Amino acid sequence: MLDRRTILACAISALTLSAPAVHAEQIQIFYADDGAAIDGYDTVSYFMGDAPMRGNPEIAVMWKGAVWYxxxxxxxxxxxxxxHAYAPQFGGYCAYAVSRGYTVGTDPMVWQIVDDKLYLVHSSSIEKMWERDVQGNIAMAEDHWPQVLRD
Incomplete structure (x- = not known):
């Protein structure tokens, strides 16, 4: 028959072994305010015209922990x-912020396509800093990604 110590030891072992998996699930790979990636904008539309289009919640798919409209x-x-061809770089977090080692949300109307990749930025004022050295900012962001999600 199992005594209290054996049961307690098993419970602690189970919690300890599952802790890393639980922590990994808590990291949000794609920024999704209220569960919708890019605030509900259609990520494919960024590649097809002058301005992104709002997505329809009835035409959606779940991918990487976020709903995409x-x-x-x-x-x-x-x-x-x-x-991967359409998803924004750096999980849809502000590319400039990631280049500086932290994450912040984005404005879906502040964006840029560079080498067929979508980059989102927090605001039009931050976009001015981003545009001073786009390639350098991308390189710095790549150095921080995805570790910046854990910090």
Whole structure:
């Protein structure tokens, strides 16, 4: 028969062994305010025109812990075929902030496509700093990513 010490030891072992997995799940890879990536904007639309389009919650897909909305079924299908081609860099967090070693949310209307990759920025005032050295900021952000999520 099991005594209290054996049961307690097993419980502590189970909690200790599962702690890293629980911590890993708490890291939000993609910034998703209220659960929707890019504040509900269609990530594929950034690559198709002059301005991004709002997505439709009825045309959505769950990917990497966030819900992604799309303005059309075709855009959803394009995303599902190759999500890495359309998902914003650095998890949709502000690319400039990541280049400086921290994370902050973004304004979906402040963005740039560089070498076929989508970069989002926190605000138009931060965008001015981002644009002073886009390639340098991307390189610094890549140095910090994804460790910046754990800090």
């Amino acid at each position: 799309f303005s059309s079924h075709e855009n959803r299908e394009a995303f599902e075929a190759n999500p």
